[in-house]
Amino acid sequence: MGKLDGKVAIITGGSGGIGSAAAKLFAAEGARIMLVDLDADALQSTVADIGSEQADCIIADVTDTAQTQAYVAAAVERFGGVDIALLNAGIEGRVTPITDYAEEMFDKVMAVNVRGVFLGLKYVMPEMSARGGGNIVITSSTAGIRAAGGMSAYVASKHAVIGLMRTAALEGAALNIRVNTVNPAPIDTRMMASIEEQRGLPAGDRSNRPMARHMPLQRYGEPDEVARLMLFLGSNDSSFCTGGVYMVDGGVSAGVV
16 A cells, blocks of 8 residues: 555656656655656656556646646546645746846746746645645745845745745645645755856766755755655645645754744
């Protein structure tokens, strides 16, 4: 018996490191998965790894209302409903001081990271209510509880989704819908490689990771380590957990006042 037997999960950002890891873990625990992203090849690769009987995918822009409705409808049509949603799609934007930050890039980061979560909540929650409840996990970040120079849009967006989560948790409680965030520290993914390169570190140089040296555990996390927390929050193991901010950060938040 898997922890998610009979459950249907939507995972946005499903082609990325964390999304793909969560999809494989959820599938191993019995869930059927609808993956959502813009990278068709990467989505198809993850579906192939899981198996087409248990997973499917749809190309969708999470910032677009019609495309959000379409990915929710695709999950309902393919698998019969929605029980779990990982609203995980996100972009890092640029590493640039506020005074130099392009307004267009700021708007893009906020659209993907905040509007994408809002639309996901708006259109997933009714389908969960129709099934008698469900679990929503939103990917925030340690940037959601503190700041990082040069990343104003990303930091603002990750603070904002915690506010959305708390509001949705209050509104969803009467519908038996639980909503929480996971807040990773640096995880060894494409996003972190992009941030390192923007900070002037050589591409692919895994020996020089100054952010890791400031973390109590002295390393970046792995996508699977985030996925396991998502599994806890998406399963009945967390049946009394809603409205929470769950850190998976190697101790980074221990020093945040």
